[in-house]
Amino acid sequence: MNLSATPEEIERKLIKSLREKGYKLTSQRLEIIGLLARDMTHPGATDLFRRVRKRVPRISMSTVYYTLDMLKKEGLLRELEFYDRDNRYDVTVADHINLICRKCGKIADLPGELPFSTEAVLKKTGFQPVAMRYEYYGYCKECRRKRAR
Amino acid sequence: MNLSATPEEIERKLIKSLREKGYKLTSQRLEIIGLLARDMTHPGATDLFRRVRKRVPRISMSTVYYTLDMLKKEGLLRELEFYDRDNRYDVTVADHINLICRKCGKIADLPGELPFSTEAVLKKTGFQPVAMRYEYYGYCKECRRKRAR
């Protein structure tokens, strides 16, 4: 999934993948997928839970986590892990740089090249990378405008 | 603190800073600082607790966390935050890239330039970075040798 796909394209791709892999398309799953595809700010499990509950009132946190786990396992979702805030979920699974706002908590993607190839790191250090994480913490355009920073 | 300082230099710097700032140099603090200065693999709080306890048997986890907090507050320690493992602590406070081994859990520093300046990010996106986090997850030289990868 590239960084410029539309929400509809992302949603269709996810549903198609699950159908092909034989997963049941429950209302809970369709709602979660819909939110993940539309929300570019990388929501967390509790946030998803609250929003899905408006349309599927009896959904439980277990189901949210179970669904997120399943999507992760199938390589359709990337989990951004933190310790001082809840984990966030990103339908853009390709490696990229995240911009994390300390004020509003929203997470945006930074388009463009990645700095170091895994080959370069391996050659230089003997360390074999299999995944990476690039993040900038700071203040997004919107929050900076509001506070007249 | 640059990446090539010796353990002794690091330890001396930390003790000097605390003394200047008026902190009490308790045996607990000196032990924790000694370990942090010598252990280049970025230990966590529980690990530090277990090791310090051998020399200061009545130390508690509260004290370990309190000391780490204090060092962080004074800008002498960088906290690496994870959700699926305990936090790690790094006396190298300058921005740099970390190499995190999925087998043994050790964390090493990657020397060299950082890829993007904060100015470049601000100019490109309007997002103002104040901190960054660069990590590669994979397998270190030692673990790869052991498993004949």
Place this chain on the structure above:
DNA sequence: TACTAATTAGGAATCATTCCTATTATGAAC
């Protein structure tokens, strides 16, 4: 329409970290 294995709901358990409070001990003053 019935079946069954996958999915879900609900709640208990986990565990690193934070919080709270009484006790202790460092470093300064004398």
Place this chain on the structure above:
DNA sequence: GTTCATAATAGGAATGATTCCTAATTAGTA
């Protein structure tokens, strides 16, 4: 060396996102 104020410590309870467990439900198939 003694005293003292207060920072620091020990111990344990509280927190909260996530994981685990199990019985009930349901999507998709035949």
